[in-house]
Amino acid sequence: MPTPNAQWAGSDFQEPPRTTGGVALCGACRAAGACRLGVDKERLGADGVAWFELACPRSQEGGPNVAHGGWTASVMDECLGHLPLLNRVLSVTAELTVSFVKPVPVERPVQVRAWVERREGSRWYIAGEMTLLPGGAVLARASGVWVTRDPGHFARHEAWLAEQ
Numbered sequence: 001m002p003t004p005n006a007q008w009a010g011s012d013f014q015e016p017p018r019t020t021g022g023v024a025l026c027g028a029c030r031a032a033g034a035c036r037l038g039v040d041k042e043r044l045g046a047d048g049v050a051w052f053e054l055a056c057p058r059s060q061e062g063g064p065n066v067a068h069g070g071w072t073a074s075v076m077d078e079c080l081g082h083l084p085l086l087n088r089v090l091s092v093t094a095e096l097t098v099s100f101v102k103p104v105p106v107e108r109p110v111q112v113r114a115w116v117e118r119r120e121g122s123r124w125y126i127a128g129e130m131t132l133l134p135g136g137a138v139l140a141r142a143s144g145v146w147v148t149r150d151p152g153h154f155a156r157h158e159a160w161l162a163e164q
Ligand SMILES: CCCCCCCCCCCC(=O)SCCNC(=O)CCNC(=O)[C@H](O)C(C)(C)COP(=O)(O)OP(=O)(O)OC[C@H]1O[C@@H](n2cnc3c(N)ncnc32)[C@H](O)[C@@H]1OP(=O)(O)O
Pocket: 012, 013, 016, 024, 025, 026, 027, 077, 078, 079, 081, 082, 085, 091, 092, 093, 094, 095, 120, 121, 122, 123, 145, 147
């Protein structure tokens, strides 16, 4: 049985720990005290659009001087998935589609914006794009479905796992 992550202090799904830049930290990044994907800043605009500032760490290099595609997909999952969280709603990714428009240079400032396209029942349809700063060239686009969950989600998963 794996050792539980001590970083999960109770049910903090609505109020996760955040960095000074406002970035909500996932389980593993809580121990590091920073987003290991390189997300530095996060905020929710008055218009409901979430903004993220980040740079691809050198450790995520795929081709020469450009990001591994898995980093780009992870960042889009993370950033789009933070939008419900910024609205104090716990959700998980059910579907994610990523378009890799241009290679993403490592260690260069980029921005991700995420917005809700529509909501149906427990489903949030969220879209977003990654752009190169300062010019704003589009590097990647993503869209997906996030399904809202109650805080018992992970406990139910553990119970299910114990029966496998
Ligand atoms: C915490 C601080 C962290 C701090 C910061 C961390 C932020 C992390 C951000 C990244 C987010 C992630 O990566 S989350 C991790 C990756 N994702 C996961 O682990 C999810 C694994 N999958 C699942 O747990 C499950 O398949 C679910 C929950 C998605 C669906 O389970 P289910 O059993 O089908 O649920 P059910 O109640 O029947 O369905 C609920 C609703 O979802 C719809 N639905 C189900 N599957 C899909 C689907 N593939 N595509 C579209 N819609 C779907 C159903 O039609 C239904 O709609 P309706 O009838 O209600 O309308």
